[in-house]
Amino acid sequence: MSYVFNDGFPSDHEAKAGILEVGRRMYAKNFVASNDGNISCKVSDNTVWCTPTGVSKGYMTDEMLVLMDLEGNVLRGTFKPSSEMKMHLRVYKENPGVKAVVHAHPPVATSFAIAGIPLNRAILTEAVMGIGEIPIAPYAMPGTQEVPDSIAPFVCTHNGCLLANHGALTWGNDVMEAWMRMESVEYYATVSMYTAGIIGQANELTCAQVDRLIERRTNSGITTGGRPHCSDCKDAASSTCSGSCGAACTGACGKDKKIAGTYSMSLQDRKDVEEVINIVKMVLAERGR
Numbered sequence: 001m002s003y004v005f006n007d008g009f010p011s012d013h014e015a016k017a018g019i020l021e022v023g024r025r026m027y028a029k030n031f032v033a034s035n036d037g038n039i040s041c042k043v044s045d046n047t048v049w050c051t052p053t054g055v056s057k058g059y060m061t062d063e064m065l066v067l068m069d070l071e072g073n074v075l076r077g078t079f080k081p082s083s084e085m086k087m088h089l090r091v092y093k094e095n096p097g098v099k100a101v102v103h104a105h106p107p108v109a110t111s112f113a114i115a116g117i118p119l120n121r122a123i124l125t126e127a128v129m130g131i132g133e134i135p136i137a138p139y140a141m142p143g144t145q146e147v148p149d150s151i152a153p154f155v156c157t158h159n160g161c162l163l164a165n166h167g168a169l170t171w172g173n174d175v176m177e178a179w180m181r182m183e184s185v186e187y188y189a190t191v192s193m194y195t196a197g198i199i200g201q202a203n204e205l206t207c208a209q210v211d212r213l214i215e216r217r218t219n220s221g222i223t224t225g226g227r228p229h230c231s232d233c234k235d236a237a238s239s240t241c242s243g244s245c246g247a248a249c250t251g252a253c254g255k256d257k258k259i260a261g262t263y264s265m266s267l268q269d270r271k272d273v274e275e276v277i278n279i280v281k282m283v284l285a286e287r288g289r
């Protein structure tokens, strides 16, 4: 069974099989807890198969899936679609080229979404080429119109986004591509966490290196993904980038300086963290007595 559909739309059977497979992978990788997460896949310009609410995505069967039109009307199926489908339908409306959407709560990417830190540093070659930068959609009340409105600005320019205090959303040309991007977002977040919070250092790629990676991304047919911050952006003394990307980084560098600063720990920061760890150890030892 192939889940990749570069031309046209998948059949109903192929779309449903792809959704069930992604659901199993999502649950097996702990990207969702309980009945969380949702997956959808387009089968025509105006119809999309999607996952139901109130069901573990790791144990779905064919008859649980729901066929909807892009207005949100249920055309086939007896289960209730997730309220988060509004977010999926908005992706399809904003960018008609998208054929599948995946939403999950992978723990590390979700932690970045809670911390308000976008995944926008050029530290990982595969991430620059494959998914690009991952911005954060502002906080939105679940189930309301605020949610689709919050993600709309990124749908035509990026391959996914974090949802503030909630989780992550990715989209693609087929259901497996949308899922692979979700895996890549979590991997990018995990490496960012290790380098920033545990190792305490990450060497960013230079403007010239990022240029070459983005050129390769474009040559592979991916025209979305934005431009993550390079080392020249971070080191710029003012809001003007000193690297070759110039205008592309200007502004973003200045705006995110505070965020960039939180990534590298000073010696004092490390001492503070050690002190906190020692206090926690003492408290735990007290309780153990």
Ligand SMILES: [Zn+2]
Pocket (backbone or CB within 6 Å): 036, 037, 084, 103, 104, 105, 166, 167
């Ligand atoms: Zn969610």
